[in-house]
Amino acid sequence: MKNFEFYNPTRIIFGEGTIARLRDQIPQDATVLLCYGGGSIKNNGVYDQVLTTLSSWEMIEFGGIEANPDYDTLMKAILLGREKGVDFILAVGGGSVIDGAKLVAAGIPYTAGEVWDIVTQDVKVILGEALPLGTVLTLPATGTEMNGNSVISRRATEEKLAWVSEAAFPVFSILDPTTTYTLPAKQVRNGIVDAYVHVMEQYATYPVDARIQDRQAEGILLTLQEIGEKALEVPPDYDTRANFMWAATNALNKLICQGVPEDWATHDIGHELTAFYGLDHAETLAVVMPHLLWHQREKKADKLVQYAQRVWGLTGEGEPLIREALDNMIDFFNRIGMPTKLTDYQIDPDQAAARIQARFASRGSRMGEHKAITSDLVAEILRMSR
Amino acid sequence: MKNFEFYNPTRIIFGEGTIARLRDQIPQDATVLLCYGGGSIKNNGVYDQVLTTLSSWEMIEFGGIEANPDYDTLMKAILLGREKGVDFILAVGGGSVIDGAKLVAAGIPYTAGEVWDIVTQDVKVILGEALPLGTVLTLPATGTEMNGNSVISRRATEEKLAWVSEAAFPVFSILDPTTTYTLPAKQVRNGIVDAYVHVMEQYATYPVDARIQDRQAEGILLTLQEIGEKALEVPPDYDTRANFMWAATNALNKLICQGVPEDWATHDIGHELTAFYGLDHAETLAVVMPHLLWHQREKKADKLVQYAQRVWGLTGEGEPLIREALDNMIDFFNRIGMPTKLTDYQIDPDQAAARIQARFASRGSRMGEHKAITSDLVAEILRMSR
Numbered sequence: 001m002k003n004f005e006f007y008n009p010t011r012i013i014f015g016e017g018t019i020a021r022l023r024d025q026i027p028q029d030a031t032v033l034l035c036y037g038g039g040s041i042k043n044n045g046v047y048d049q050v051l052t053t054l055s056s057w058e059m060i061e062f063g064g065i066e067a068n069p070d071y072d073t074l075m076k077a078i079l080l081g082r083e084k085g086v087d088f089i090l091a092v093g094g095g096s097v098i099d100g101a102k103l104v105a106a107g108i109p110y111t112a113g114e115v116w117d118i119v120t121q122d123v124k125v126i127l128g129e130a131l132p133l134g135t136v137l138t139l140p141a142t143g144t145e146m147n148g149n150s151v152i153s154r155r156a157t158e159e160k161l162a163w164v165s166e167a168a169f170p171v172f173s174i175l176d177p178t179t180t181y182t183l184p185a186k187q188v189r190n191g192i193v194d195a196y197v198h199v200m201e202q203y204a205t206y207p208v209d210a211r212i213q214d215r216q217a218e219g220i221l222l223t224l225q226e227i228g229e230k231a232l233e234v235p236p237d238y239d240t241r242a243n244f245m246w247a248a249t250n251a252l253n254k255l256i257c258q259g260v261p262e263d264w265a266t267h268d269i270g271h272e273l274t275a276f277y278g279l280d281h282a283e284t285l286a287v288v289m290p291h292l293l294w295h296q297r298e299k300k301a302d303k304l305v306q307y308a309q310r311v312w313g314l315t316g317e318g319e320p321l322i323r324e325a326l327d328n329m330i331d332f333f334n335r336i337g338m339p340t341k342l343t344d345y346q347i348d349p350d351q352a353a354a355r356i357q358a359r360f361a362s363r364g365s366r367m368g369e370h371k372a373i374t375s376d377l378v379a380e381i382l383r384m385s386r
Numbered sequence: 387m388k389n390f391e392f393y394n395p396t397r398i399i400f401g402e403g404t405i406a407r408l409r410d411q412i413p414q415d416a417t418v419l420l421c422y423g424g425g426s427i428k429n430n431g432v433y434d435q436v437l438t439t440l441s442s443w444e445m446i447e448f449g450g451i452e453a454n455p456d457y458d459t460l461m462k463a464i465l466l467g468r469e470k471g472v473d474f475i476l477a478v479g480g481g482s483v484i485d486g487a488k489l490v491a492a493g494i495p496y497t498a499g500e501v502w503d504i505v506t507q508d509v510k511v512i513l514g515e516a517l518p519l520g521t522v523l524t525l526p527a528t529g530t531e532m533n534g535n536s537v538i539s540r541r542a543t544e545e546k547l548a549w550v551s552e553a554a555f556p557v558f559s560i561l562d563p564t565t566t567y568t569l570p571a572k573q574v575r576n577g578i579v580d581a582y583v584h585v586m587e588q589y590a591t592y593p594v595d596a597r598i599q600d601r602q603a604e605g606i607l608l609t610l611q612e613i614g615e616k617a618l619e620v621p622p623d624y625d626t627r628a629n630f631m632w633a634a635t636n637a638l639n640k641l642i643c644q645g646v647p648e649d650w651a652t653h654d655i656g657h658e659l660t661a662f663y664g665l666d667h668a669e670t671l672a673v674v675m676p677h678l679l680w681h682q683r684e685k686k687a688d689k690l691v692q693y694a695q696r697v698w699g700l701t702g703e704g705e706p707l708i709r710e711a712l713d714n715m716i717d718f719f720n721r722i723g724m725p726t727k728l729t730d731y732q733i734d735p736d737q738a739a740a741r742i743q744a745r746f747a748s749r750g751s752r753m754g755e756h757k758a759i760t761s762d763l764v765a766e767i768l769r770m771s772r
Contacts, residue, residue, distance in 0.1 A: 014645065218601070219597075219602055219604070
């Protein structure tokens with residue numbers, strides 16, 4: 001096991017009816033900036049629940065935070081927050097709203113330079129205290145509700161960058177599984193795949209005898225496999241949605257990555273597929289990961305065999321065993337309605353390979369837990385996605 | 387799944403060589419009260435490592451915190467701390483030292499009443515800020531290094547009481563597996579059983595469809611079973627000790643109990659066995675739990691079958707399956723040198739049953755996840771421990 005440092009101070013308030021707990025989590029004299037997205041919370045009753053709960057608080061609203069939250073949008077929120085003297089940020093929505101609100105919470109008191117510095121420079125050096133941020137999660141997927149990660153896009157300069165800081169942990173996150181009841185099936189499917197691939201990125205590398213972490217990772221994968229199809233059913237089942245929600249949080253609250261190597265090449269490649277073809281983030285992961293794992297099967301053999309045995313209960317050995325496990329993964333994704341090939345989207349794998357190879361070659365990228373996946377190998381992997 | 391609230395702000399710094407990290411975790415202008423126990427840290431080099439690391443800090447020492455830390459001892463530390471104006475508590479040792487240091491950290495600034503109030507009254511009401519507490523754990527077992535629990539004995543009044551508070555979380559805990567290398571085999575064995583039973587108390591109840599929590603619990607049990615015998619080997623194996631240490635922390639950092647019912651009757655009964663017969667805490671757990679689980683096999687049937695299948699990989703059904711799983715547990719405990727019957731200690735089960743029945747009857751105790759274990763049933767369970 002490698003040495004590690006784990007710190008996660010976010011308070012999780014979980015279960016049906018917990019939005020009312022906002023009342024004891026936000027100081028009564030706070031001026032609150034309520035951040036949300038495209039307005040789905042106005043249709044599913046969550047917006048009304050929040051406003052009713054906080055009716056005696058001074059509330060400033062900022063709606064319209066888009067998917068892949070844009071720096072220019074967030075700067076408007078920051079300027080509004082400064083103007084109104086807000087001292088608490090409340091994000092209500094999914095991963096993009098929360099990621100964006102993290103920059104708002106850090107950006108409002110940041111006056112030492114341009115707010116974009118927070119995204120591009122060493123936050124340990126430049127960033128002091130952020131405003132406190134609370135969240136009400138409505139879309140289980142990214143894990144941002146219980147970590148210090150935030151991904152910000154800047155469309156004006158075609159950048160999309162992640163920043164990570166202890167100042168970006170929400171002080172609390174409210175997870176009420178009933179807020180997911182009105183999600184379209186496609187977003188539930190995306191969330192399941194997103195969480196599943198998050199776990200695999202931290203698990204399917206090479207063994208370092210980190211047994212608790214491995215079992216925790218396998219437990220999340222098994223849970224997602226067990227509840228995946230039922231999570232898509234209407235009317236929704238409470239416990240199924242609760243397990244989905246808590247699984248997605250645990251997939252990226254940084255417990256399972258402690259002391260182990262991490263991959264994340266599937267994410268790196270996937271981001272380019274979103275950029276070139278506009279696929280949803282989870283869609284890109286599903287068309288890359290099964291092929292990447294097969295391509296890397298020699299380097300990842302020990303963990304892929306463990307995955308086959310413990311997560312799919314398979315027997316056998318060597319490449320046929322690994323192939324069977326990856327076929328099971330593909331079958332699982334397909335069963336919940338998620339395609340696993342570029343050709344399912346009428347995207348030519350050869351064209352995608354050429355474009356993305358060029359992109360990575362120009363950057364000299366080397367990815368994965370061994371930094372062994374070059375742009376040439378990325379092209380090989382993408383050509384397999386057919 | 388039940389509703390839950392999870393909060394755990396303790397920073398874990400894990401791995402070989404991490405005691406040097408004290409330097410960046412304790413403010414340089416702090417006056418530190420170093421709390422430790424009977425002096426084993428002076429023989430295994432940990433004391434020297436700590437003092438060398440903190441040679442430029444102002445250090446006040448308080449040694450001699452005993453197993454089952456005594457209120458009178460801790461009051462001496464509190465008075466010393468007040469006299470010297472300490473503003474940081476550093477606990478170096480096992481569960482008793484850390485539990486005691488939690489009261490010291492809370493007690494030094496507590497002037498609204500008698501410090502014993504912290505143990506007996508509602509800490510949410512009476513307790514303000516505690517002094518910051520850091521720990522260097524040398525004995526994996528209780529999980530206190532990553533929770534807000536503390537158990538204090540008061541020998542003068544024959545009391546032993548637990549208090550739980552968010553103010554009792556260590557701000558950091560350093561877990562260096564090499565500090566366990568000099569532990570006597572008996573303490574390693576005790577730690578493994580302590581952690582194992584902690585998990586079972588939070589797991590072997592009734593199902594509420596809390597899949598992540600169940601898998602996390604099962605993962606800790608599997609890990610302890612896998613590493614148990616090897617953890618006793620000399621010379622010690624680093625990864626084995628690392629897995630033991632992280633397993634014990636995860637057994638009681640309150641992740642696996644979120645949203646599920648809890649039992650703790652084995653602990654309640656075990657405390658009385660320690661009081662009457664002086665058995666080590668873990669020894670009491672091992673002579674109670676297998677018999678209690680068999681006695682309660684109807685109420686706990688679903689979870690015990692799940693335990694048999696997932697943790698021991700058994701097939702079969704009903705009572706024979708449960709019996710086989712509990713025999714496996716007993717065999718596991720015995721293999722690491724832990725007896726599982728009162729008669730192994732030349733204690734008469736009938737006498738113990740009579741004594742402890744009387745104790746619980748006088749209190750009107752009802753224990754377990756259904757509050758269905760009366761003093762009469764405690765007597766039945768203890769008579770089975772032969």
